[in-house]
Amino acid sequence: MDFDFTPEERAFRTQVRDFIASNLDPQVQAKLAEHRSLTRDEIVAWQRTLDGRNWATPSWPAAWGGPGFTPVQRYIFFDELHQAPAPEPLSFNVAMIGPVIATFGTDAQKRRFLPRIRRLDDWWCQGFSEPGAGSDLASLKASARRDGEHYVVNGSKIWQGMAHYADWMFTLVRTDPTATKQAGISMLLIDLRLPGVEVRPIVTMDGRHEVNAVFLDEVRVPVDCRVGEENGGWAITKFLLGNERTGIARVGMSRHILRRARTLAQQRIASGGECLADDPVFRQAAAALEIELHALEITQMRLIAEADAHSGTPDPRSSILKIRGTQLRQQASELMLSAAGPSALAAAGEFQAFADGQWPAQAPWSTTVAPVYLSLRAASIYGGSTEVQKNILAKTVLGL
Numbered sequence: 001m002d003f004d005f006t007p008e009e010r011a012f013r014t015q016v017r018d019f020i021a022s023n024l025d026p027q028v029q030a031k032l033a034e035h036r037s038l039t040r041d042e043i044v045a046w047q048r049t050l051d052g053r054n055w056a057t058p059s060w061p062a063a064w065g066g067p068g069f070t071p072v073q074r075y076i077f078f079d080e081l082h083q084a085p086a087p088e089p090l091s092f093n094v095a096m097i098g099p100v101i102a103t104f105g106t107d108a109q110k111r112r113f114l115p116r117i118r119r120l121d122d123w124w125c126q127g128f129s130e131p132g133a134g135s136d137l138a139s140l141k142a143s144a145r146r147d148g149e150h151y152v153v154n155g156s157k158i159w160q161g162m163a164h165y166a167d168w169m170f171t172l173v174r175t176d177p178t179a180t181k182q183a184g185i186s187m188l189l190i191d192l193r194l195p196g197v198e199v200r201p202i203v204t205m206d207g208r209h210e211v212n213a214v215f216l217d218e219v220r221v222p223v224d225c226r227v228g229e230e231n232g233g234w235a236i237t238k239f240l241l242g243n244e245r246t247g248i249a250r251v252g253m254s255r256h257i258l259r260r261a262r263t264l265a266q267q268r269i270a271s272g273g274e275c276l277a278d279d280p281v282f283r284q285a286a287a288a289l290e291i292e293l294h295a296l297e298i299t300q301m302r303l304i305a306e307a308d309a310h311s312g313t314p315d316p317r318s319s320i321l322k323i324r325g326t327q328l329r330q331q332a333s334e335l336m337l338s339a340a341g342p343s344a345l346a347a348a349g350e351f352q353a354f355a356d357g358q359w360p361a362q363a364p365w366s367t368t369v370a371p372v373y374l375s376l377r378a379a380s381i382y383g384g385s386t387e388v389q390k391n392i393l394a395k396t397v398l399g400l
Helices: 007-023 026-033 040-052 071-083 091-104 107-119 233-244 251-267 280-305 318-344 348-355 365-380 386-397
Strands: 124-127 143-147 150-158 168-174 185-191 197-203 209-222
Touching: 007 071, 026 040, 040 107, 071 251, 071 280, 091 107, 091 124, 091 168, 091 233, 143 168, 150 168, 150 185, 168 233, 185 209, 185 233, 251 280, 251 318, 280 318, 318 365, 318 386
Parallel strands: 124 168
Antiparallel strands: 143 150, 150 209, 168 185, 197 209
16 A cells, blocks of 8 residues: 655645745744644634635535545644644534534524634533543433423533633533433533533643533523434534544654754753753654654554545544554653653642643743643543554454
């Protein structure tokens, strides 16, 4: 199998790279290079810049108003964003709820939401996990009872990424408590500004405020904000999660972390007064990681080349990309932590400022290393836990 890019694909990579260089705010790029958090306005502005080039929805076909990228073009596009680095289009909008509404929504829902989704006029978050329903999602207990032309929703959700920025939440609720677990679930679109909605922050061990808990108390949601049939939400959920896990290897992101590790190693003096970057143990670890990333990239390209055989449905072998991509990204963060050494530790006041979104501009850029390392511990869970991915491979690939 030939894994070389065609001349047209190489030209597209150059086009994407030049666009990023010409249009991305240098301050935004610098913040991402140092793994600092972006503001809501910075993320919205970049997505609208991409939308002006019709690149804000890279996974959408032309029929939905997307660019109609081939699988290889989509891979190149994200690889260039990750390595630049530049912000990805907001995945909750363009990779999750956008395709769901385009596939299962009514014509009125498509007209109402899709243009606003792509421009980030509405910021969406995902309302799936609950305190007692994470990997076993079908055990969710948030309820919605029909009352005329509304559903009355009660319950709570947890780990809502960026819900403190969000305007809307796509969520799963139980509409038939007497049905089997999967059969009694529906998907609702909930305006987070409705009465009865409360968003509470959760600051995680990396010091960031990225996730939240959402409480729903007698929230009245119009029936026309239900996606698909009542009690038909489980099939939609499987479709959405398949999209979430596509392209999750993030080889370009791992390469960016590895480059930062090498940069930090150039600045640090190891034992004996030598530069850490010249230490043979460090060099061997960095080279081994680079080789593993290349092997993962080849695996990803093999699956991309065979994408047509799955008629647009996610290839179950993509679980390999999730498992190995997570492992290598975590290894890269460990190498970066080792390269930063003691300078990776932030003072308590700085750490709290980071949680508040006010990281001091004068703080050494190495002090964001430990938060990145800690944050990536959760990569083994989100997007489908490692254990779930192994079960998928065992059942669908190995036939066990």
